[in-house]
Amino acid sequence: MSDSLDELIICSKCHKLHRRVKLPHKKVAKCSHCGNILYSSVADTMQKAIAFAITALTLFIIVNIFPILKVTIASEQTNLIVPEMVYIMFENGFIVIGSMLLIVVLLAPFIVLLSFITLGVLSYLKIYKHFARKIILFLIISRQWAMVDIFTISILVALVKLFGYAEIHFGVAFYALLLFVIVDIFFLKTIRPTELWIYFDRKYSDRKYSKGS
Numbered sequence: 732m733s734d735s736l737d738e739l740i741i742c743s744k745c746h747k748l749h750r751r752v753k754l755p756h757k758k759v760a761k762c763s764h765c766g767n768i769l770y771s772s773v774a775d776t777m778q779k780a781i782a783f784a785i786t787a788l789t790l791f792i793i794v795n796i797f798p799i800l801k802v803t804i805a806s807e808q809t810n811l812i813v814p815e816m817v818y819i820m821f822e823n824g825f826i827v828i829g830s831m832l833l834i835v836v837l838l839a840p841f842i843v844l845l846s847f848i849t850l851g852v853l854s855y856l857k858i859y860k861h862f863a864r865k866i867i868l869f870l871i872i873s874r875q876w877a878m879v880d881i882f883t884i885s886i887l888v889a890l891v892k893l894f895g896y897a898e899i900h901f902g903v904a905f906y907a908l909l910l911f912v913i914v915d916i917f918f919l920k921t922i923r924p925t926e927l928w929i930y931f932d933r934k935y936s937d938r939k940y941s942k943g944s
């Protein structure tokens with residue numbers, strides 16, 4: 732049996748408390764007071780999460796191996812890839828922008844993708860339940876940083892305008908980065924971490940484990 736607290740869900744809009752019921756495929760539960768969507772079928776959530784992870788991984792690879800900027804100086808074109816750009820930023824003293832690029836484009840997506848893969852492996856093997864919960868909690872907390880990537884893209888655009896002396900064009904990686912942000916926002920809006928939580932709870936409860944906590 733699961734904890735009775737896990738059976739309850741609070742409306743994020745009006746804070747009315749509801750008792751959770753198991754939903755059929757492609758159905759959503761709405762708040763009886765304000766109509767806000769509380770949760771959808773957990774199987775749907777898992778499918779969305781897997782689709783997100785695959786899309787994000789593809790975009791992550793494109794962002795980091797294709798040129799993000801094409802710089803033309805004296806009719807000679809140089810293609811800049813993200814890891815190279817981070818290096819150039821640091822070398823030229825743009826520590827803040829360099830760090831933001833490093834975190835937003837390289838580290839953050841990598842950590843989030845790694846979290847998803849780890850969650851998948853843990854739930855498949857049904858081990859380390861508490862660690863899996865910590866990863867989901869981390870994913871919930873990291874949502875608050877979602878605006879940072881939009882900010883970084885704005886800075887990139889501003890930078891391109893700033894360097895008026897050279898002809899600068901955006902490369903494939905820049906558009907992949909834009910797509911990544913859109914996918915990220917869509918993901919944050921459609922996947923409720925509480926559903927992931929419940930999905931994993933159910934997966935783990937299939938297996939008998941000693942309930943010490």
Ligand SMILES: [Zn+2]
Nearest residue numbers: 742745762765
């Ligand atoms: Zn409500």
